[in-house]
Amino acid sequence: MIAIIRSEWMKLRTTAVPWVLTGIALIVNALLILVIFLTRQDFSTSGSPPGYTVPHTTQQLRNLVGSGFQGYLFALLLGTLIVTTEFRHKTVTTSFLVTPVRSLLVAGKLVFAAICGAVLAVIMLVATVIGGGLTLDARGGSFSAMVHQIPAVAPGMILVFALFAILGVGVGSVLTNQVAAIIVVLGWFIILEGILVSLVHGAERWVPTGAAIAASNLTRGHGVDFGLFKWWQGGLLMLFYGLAFAIVGSLILTRRDIT
C-alpha cells in the first residue's frame, strides 16, 4: 500500500494536474478575499452591519478556505483526475501490470487522494490566513483574532477536503472517461444538487454538500447549520458515498478488458 501511494505521488506530481488545480484554487481564494475584504471599509466589530458575518468568525474563515465552499470542488476534481488521467493516457495498462489486483490499486488511490485532499486543505488554510489576515489587518480588523480561529476551523476543513477527494476517486473509478467524469461531477455540485435540494424537502442533509458541511462542524460541537446531521454522521455519510462509488468502480474495473 505504501508502495502504491509513493508511486501515485510520483505519477501525480509529474503532471500539471496538482499544480494547476492548486493554482486555480489559490487564485479563486485570493479573488474572494479581495472581494470580501476590499468592499468593506471597516472591520472593527462595532462597525459591522448587523447580520453580516465579519471575517473573524469561524464561519467566515471556513468559507474563505473553501473559497465559499466551492473550494472543496478542487479536492473533488483532484480525486477524479487521479483515476481518469490514467485512462485518458492509457497509463492504466502499466499501473495494472504493476498492481494486477485492481481493487488494491483503487484502494491505494483512495488513501492517496485523501492525503492530497488534506494537504490541499492545509495549503488553502495557510494561504487564507496569510492573505486574509494581512488584508484584515490593513482594514482595521484583528489578525490575531483570525489566527485564533484556526484550531476551530482546520480539523473540519481537512476532514472535508479529504472526504471530497475520496468521493472524486470513487466517481472516477466508475466513470473512467475524463471528460464525462468532470462534467458529471461539476454538473452535480454546481447545478443538480441545488435543484434537488430545492425540490425535495429534507434532501439537504443527505446530499454530499450537506453531509460535508455537517462534517466540517467537527470542532464546533453543535450544529449551527439548521437541518444538517451531526459532524460525525455527515462525515460517515460522505465517506459512504465515496466508498460506495469506489467499490462499484472496482467491481466494474476488475471485469473490464484493458485493450
Next chain:
Amino acid sequence: MPSAIEVQGLSKEFGALRAVDDLSFEVAPGRVTGFLGPNGSGKTTTLRMLLGLVSITDGTATFGGRRYVELDHPIHHVGAVLEATSFHPSRRAEDHLKSVALGAGIPMARVGETLDLVGLTDVARRRVGKFSLGMRQRLQLATALLGDPEVLILDEPSNGLDPQGIQWLRTFIRHQASIGHSVLVSSHLLSEMEETVDDVVIVSHGKLVLQTTLADLAQQAGTSTGMRLRTPEMGRLRGILDAIPVGYVQTGDDTMSIAGATPEWLGPLAAQHQIVLYELVHDRGSLEDVFLSLTHGFDAADPNHMGAPAAPAATAAPAAPAAMPGGAT
C-alpha cells in the same frame, strides 16, 4: 524443467467474436519464441490475457504454473512491452520509470541502469510527449526490464523502430536468451524474426496453426519450387520442353518459369540443346512463404484444421509449395 509460459485451451469471446479459440502452446525457458500470425489473428488478445489485462473466457494462461495476478510483485518476474502509447505526454522518461519502480519496490538505481540499457540516458529528463515512436518503444522496454524479469513478453516490439533499432532489438533479445531468460515475441512478419527466434508458435483466426522450432520450419522452406529463366531462344526452348513434356509458364517475351524444375535437371538440358540463357534463378520457398501459406491457407471454416493441436508433421498439407508466390532466394 517447467515451461516459462503455458497456455492451455485459451479462449476469448468479444460478444459474438471468438478472438482466441482453444489456443494451447508453451514457451520453453531460456528460449526465444516467436508468436506469429497475421494482424487480427488474436496475438495481442492472447498476450493481454496472459498479463491479466483482458479477462479469459475459457482456459488458462500461466507463468510457471501461476497466473499473472497471483505472482508476487509480477513485474519482477514478467516484463511486458505492449503498445507504444501508454505514457503521460508531459511526464519525463525518468519519472515514468521512477513511478513504476516505486510501485513495485524496485531500487531507484535500477532506473538509471535500464535507461542506459536501452540507450535513453541522454533524454531521461525529456517529456515523453516529445519522444519518437522508436524512443517510446525503447522506454517501454526499459519499463519491462526494471524488475529484471526472467520472462519477457514483447508485442510487435519492432513497430516504429528504424533498421538500426531493429538490429539492436535482435541483439537485445538474443542476449536475454543467452542469460537464461525466456522471451515471447509477437510479430506479423516471420522474416523480421528469422534471426531472433528459436521456436515459433503460429496462429491464425485465433487458433494454433503450428508450434515447432525454427529449424524445423526452415527445413520445410528449403524445398525447391522451380526455376525461372530468361532466354533469347524462347521458341526453341518451348519446343524442347513440349516434347518432354514438362509444365511451364511463359511469363514475358523472353522469360518463363518451370514448376518443379531443379538446376541439376535444367542446366544439363540447356547445355545439351545449346540454348543461350541470360538468367537462371532457382526458386526456393522462403520462411516467409511457408508462414504466409500456413496462415493464409488456414481456413477457420475448414474442419480438417480446427482445434487439433498441430504436430509439426501436420503442416505438410497447408504448406503446399505449389500455392506459393514464387519468392526468389
